[in-house]
Amino acid sequence: MLRLFFYIFSLKILDVAYECLSDICNDIIIKNEYRTTKKRELFVKIIVLGNQAAFPKAGRHHVSFIVSDDEGTNLLLEMGPGTCSRFQEYVPLSSITAVLISHAHADHLLDLFTFAYGVYMYNYLQRGKYRPQVYLPSHGIRVVEAIAKDLNVEKYIESLSLAPVAEEFNIRKLTVKTQRTNHFIPTVAIRIEDVQGKSVTYTSDTGFTEELVDFAKNTDLLIAEATLRKDDESPQLKHLSGRLAGMLAKKSAAKRLLLAHLWYEYDESEILDEAKQVFDGEIEIAQEGKIYTI
Numbered sequence: 108m109l110r111l112f113f114y115i116f117s118l119k120i121l122d123v124a125y126e127c128l129s130d131i132c133n134d135i136i137i138k139n140e141y142r143t144t145k146k147r148e149l150f151v152k153i154i155v156l157g158n159q160a161a162f163p164k165a166g167r168h169h170v171s172f173i174v175s176d177d178e179g180t181n182l183l184l185e186m187g188p189g190t191c192s193r194f195q196e197y198v199p200l201s202s203i204t205a206v207l208i209s210h211a212h213a214d215h216l217l218d219l220f221t222f223a224y225g226v227y228m229y230n231y232l233q234r235g236k237y238r239p240q241v242y243l244p245s246h247g248i249r250v251v252e253a254i255a256k257d258l259n260v261e262k263y264i265e266s267l268s269l270a271p272v273a274e275e276f277n278i279r280k281l282t283v284k285t286q287r288t289n290h291f292i293p294t295v296a297i298r299i300e301d302v303q304g305k306s307v308t309y310t311s312d313t314g315f316t317e318e319l320v321d322f323a324k325n326t327d328l329l330i331a332e333a334t335l336r337k338d339d340e341s342p343q344l345k346h347l348s349g350r351l352a353g354m355l356a357k358k359s360a361a362k363r364l365l366l367a368h369l370w371y372e373y374d375e376s377e378i379l380d381e382a383k384q385v386f387d388g389e390i391e392i393a394q395e396g397k398i399y400t401i
């Protein structure tokens with residue numbers, strides 16, 4: 108009788124132990140799922156490849172960025188001279204999902220021909236069918252096609268899928284929004300949002316406009332051009348100063364401001380100070396090689 112009691116009692120202990128163990132396991136699984144979900148939804152990073160305007164300082168690079176998520180999407184923003192060499196320090200050629208070019212000025216465009224040659228040769232040597240999308244304003248497509256014709260490199264450009272930018276479109280899980288800026292040729296500012304609505308907004312080249320304030324509203328990371336000093340400001344120049352970049356960040360309630368498209372002769376700390384006098388949020392020069400997250 109006593110033996111039977113101990114037998115039943117030990118079975119009960121095993122039962123309780125099993126329940127406790129499965130509760131702990133479930134807890135771990137739920138926590139892991141939560142962690143994985145959190146990581147997937149929050150992880151968008153921006154790598155600064157270059158922060159210079161039309162003519163770069165020695166050892167520095169034209170304005171260009173990689174925006175990537177943890178599902179392997181890599182968007183390359185801008186294609187100034189030297190960009191192809193720069194982006195390969197971080198990601199290989201065939202992992203570029205799409206290229207976005209804001210306008211057809213040389214400092215934003217010229218390495219597209221190098222890129223096209225790279226894609227053409229990659230497919231030729233690997234017998235692959237890699238054909239990345241390249242988005243740019245319609246005007247930019249006409250410029251690219253005209254240059255390709257004059258240089259007799261049309262077959263390389265045909266390795267790319269050129270498409271005019273729409274106001275809003277999706278690239279995998281990222282949403283891309285664009286808006287015309289006030290510049291010398293058709294140019295777009297670019298806003299990229301993840302599934303949670305977290306965003307990075309890049310002004311490209313532009314004069315100050317209220318439309319740009321609305322476009323950048325509440326953005327998590329504003330990358331603003333700051334080509335000019337305060338004393339240079341003029342409606343004819345159609346560029347921002349550090350002060351105007353600061354005003355844009357303040358009026359749009361941006362959470363963080365990076366200054367880019369910097370003029371090679373100017374002292375960057377002066378441009379930064381001019382921006383700081385207007386915007387009291389988090390602010391710095393977009394540092395080449397630095398990785399930012401939103």
Ligand SMILES: [Zn+2]
Pocket residue numbers: 160161212214215312368
């Ligand atoms: Zn430019």
Ligand SMILES: [Zn+2]
Pocket residue numbers: 210212290312
């Ligand atoms: Zn420009």
